Amino acid sequence: MAYGAPIRDNYLQAAGYVSQILRGVKPSELAMAEPATFDFVVNLKSAAALGLALPQTLLARAEKV
DSSP, rough: EEEEOOHHHHHHHHHHHHHHHHTTGGGGOOOOOOOOOOEEOHHHHHHHHHTTOOHHHHHHSSSBB
């Protein structure tokens, strides 16, 4: 299982930081941005290999299974 910001969003945010730095903004002046969305992902193949039985309520909350 994993819970975190989508990887694509991280790359887009990093590109925005690079763009601002290349325009002359000092890195120390950049504000830290928090992710707007989070994904919950469950890998059923790994769970089965570990012998884990995951409840359906948990799987229903996952964006990707």
